Amino acid sequence: xxxxxxxxxxxxFEIEMDAAIKxxxxxxxxxxxxxxxxxxxxxxxxxxxxxxVMTGVEALVRWRHPLRGDVxxxxxxxxAEECGLIVELGMFTLRRAFEDSRRWTGLKIAINVSxxxxxxxxxxxxxxxxxxxxxxxxxxxxxxxxxxxxxxxxPSTHDTLRRLRQMGFSxxxxxxxxxxxxxxxxxxxxxxxxxxxxxxxxxxxxxxESEAVVGAIVKLARALKLAVIAEGVETxxxxxxxxxxxxxxxxxxxxxxxxxxxxxxxxxxxxxxSPAA
Ligand code: C2E
Ligand code: MG
Ligand code: MG
Ligand code: MG
Numbered sequence: 001x002x003x004x005x006x007x008x009x010x011x012x013f014e015i016e017m018d019a020a021i022k023x024x025x026x027x028x029x030x031x032x033x034x035x036x037x038x039x040x041x042x043x044x045x046x047x048x049x050x051x052x053v054m055t056g057v058e059a060l061v062r063w064r065h066p067l068r069g070d071v072x073x074x075x076x077x078x079x080a081e082e083c084g085l086i087v088e089l090g091m092f093t094l095r096r097a098f099e100d101s102r103r104w105t106g107l108k109i110a111i112n113v114s115x116x117x118x119x120x121x122x123x124x125x126x127x128x129x130x131x132x133x134x135x136x137x138x139x140x141x142x143x144x145x146x147x148x149x150x151x152x153x154x155p156s157t158h159d160t161l162r163r164l165r166q167m168g169f170s171x172x173x174x175x176x177x178x179x180x181x182x183x184x185x186x187x188x189x190x191x192x193x194x195x196x197x198x199x200x201x202x203x204x205x206x207x208x209e210s211e212a213v214v215g216a217i218v219k220l221a222r223a224l225k226l227a228v229i230a231e232g233v234e235t236x237x238x239x240x241x242x243x244x245x246x247x248x249x250x251x252x253x254x255x256x257x258x259x260x261x262x263x264x265x266x267x268x269x270x271x272x273x274s275p276a277a
Contacts, residue, residue: 027071031076032085034063040089040092041061043059044058044260045058046255046267046273052274053272054272058111058112058258059093059096059109060073060112061077061112062258090123091130094130095130097141098130098136099134104268110144113143124167137168138169139168142192143171144171145174147180148179151179173195174195175198176197177196178197187224193228194228196228197231198232200214201232201242202232204237204241228249229247230247235254255274255275
């Protein structure tokens with residue numbers, strides 16, 4: 001009986017695996033097609049300071065699948081990385097963000113750059129070409145990278161990041177606290193900002209550990225003269241706890257979900273944003 005169960009379970013997993021592989025293949029080819037048709041979108045999420053003044057936005061790619069509805073970038077960016085579409089996806093994101101940025105003088109725009117994208121041999125070159133083509137000032141942009149990129153202390157990564165800084169881009173470390181970076185990396189790389197990961201924010205007021213971790217990250221940032229921002233801030237209570245810990249720049253649903261470029265333009269004409277009801 002046990003054996004039978006084992007066997008039927010095995011078959012069940014096999015069927016599931018098969019379905020997962022088919023779904024993945026279909027998504028890959030749909031994504032390839034969407035990129036070829038320029039059918040992805042960009043959303044932008046405000047970042048606000050202690051006064052609720054919008055100081056920047058983060059560019060977040062969106063894919064409205066005709067049959068599956070919204071597919072999360074957390075799901076399709078890794079697929080794009082594995083099947084080689086990350087080059088096109090990365091170029092799409094940069095082009096759109098550069099294009100939209102021309103309407104927003106003075107507003108900082110953060111753009112996510114995935115590890116495999118940054119490691120492409122001609123990444124810096126192509127980025128430079130886009131800067132020329134769109135006539136943008138790199139100082140208006142912040143590239144968000146993850147701790148994983150810093151792992152291994154690779155000389156060519158050092159070189160890439162240095163060149164990006166020389167061009168005028170600033171660098172932010174995304175999802176900070178979830179990776180494996182040693183603190184010494186922070187000093188060795190030309191990073192100017194830390195983004196505290198959402199998971200710690202979600203637990204503020206829930207457990208004491210998160211409070212301690214957030215406090216420690218803020219102190220670390222200060223000691224290293226880095227700016228710090230919290231992502232995924234959803235409640236006034238979280239905002240207040242962050243401010244008490246010394247982190248007053250925030251991004252999250254409390255102020256705004258990611259919105260269209262047009263909506264950002266409207267928000268820019270307001271002096272400050274208020275927490276969403
Ligand atoms: P991320 O860079 O850490 O982006 C923050 C994510 O948190 C976004 O999810 C955003 O919509 C979500 N978020 C913001 N505020 C809140 C909040 O208050 N509560 C909650 N629960 N969530 C919030 P999204 O847009 O699904 O992006 C997921 C990840 O996909 C990003 O994480 C980033 O790593 C990646 N990604 C997004 N756009 C791009 C892109 O254009 N290029 C690359 N390479 N990666 C991207
Ligand atoms: Mg990000
Ligand atoms: Mg993040
Ligand atoms: Mg995140």
